[in-house]
Amino acid sequence: MSANYALEARDLSVRYGGVTANDGVSMHLAQGEIRGLIGPNGAGKSTFIDALSGRRAIAAGSVHLAGSDITALGVVERRLLGLSRSFQRTSIFPGMRIGVQMELAASKIPDADPDEVMRELGLDRLAGRVADEISYGDQRRLDIALALVGRPSVLLLDEPMAGLSVEESMKLARHLRNLARNWGVSVLLVEHDMEVVFGISDSITVLETGKLLAEGTPDEVRAHPKVREAYLGSAA
Incomplete structure (x- = not known):
């Protein structure tokens, strides 16, 4: 295992009864890297993120954070060590003011600065607003801010652009790129919007029926014949 990797999965397998959702998948994230994770529905993308974050038990393999084995740790322990995630559906509180939500999240984490996060994502001007009064794009940014x-x-992101307009998606993509550059945050991004994935990712991993099909730079993955045929089509 390399301590140079912010996150590393080795031969990760997840099973549901007799179904193997992830079959010996290996992947790593360098500091400040954005890695896209793509594949068709049922490829095992969300299951893989669940396993990395501790929400899903693994049948085999291991997960390492900055070189330390965290396979046996739970969700909260991994979060406190620096492994966080968002979900396909936002986890915000619709009736609560944005600033209060951020402060509540910060109360669980030592030395957290919610104001810094809101400034970075351009939410500081909305701190006094109730979450269900702001745009859906802003709600998505709040979810990531939390x-x-x-x-x-x-940061593990499961379809953060779902339901966003093209303009909102590109705005959120720019925020993610800035986070990776300015804060050194490593991002694993599951996203169906190929324009976003290929536009902001440093590297891309492709899953097919729970197995690794291809990985590499966006150009390398775009040129992979099986990827072109199965997932990209005319978008390639």
Whole structure:
């Protein structure tokens, strides 16, 4: 295992009864890297993120954070060590003011600065607003802001652009790129918007039926014949 990797999965397998959702998948994230994770529905992308974050038990393999084995640790322990995630559906509180939500999240993490996170994501001007009164794009940014409280080293994002307009998606993509550059946050991004994935990712991993199909730079993955045929089509 390399301490140079912010996050590393080795031969990770997850099973549901007789179904193997992830089959010996290995992957790593360098500090400040954005890695896209793509594949068709049922490829095992969300299951893989669940296993990395501790929400899903693994059948085999291991997970390492900055070189330390965290396989046996739970969700909360991994979060406190710097591994955070968001979900396909936002985890915000619709009837609560944004600033209060951020402060509540920060109360669980030592030395967290919620104001810093809100400034970075352009939410400071909305701190006094109730969450269900702001745009859906701003709600998505709030969801990511909650995951960034305490400045985790690794951020796992499960379809953060779902339901966003093209303009909102690109705006959020720019925020993610800035986070990786300015804070050194490593991002694993599951996203169906290929324009976003290929536009901001440093590297891309492709899953097919729970197995690793391809990985490499966006150009390398885009040129991979099986990837082009199965997932990208005319978008390639």
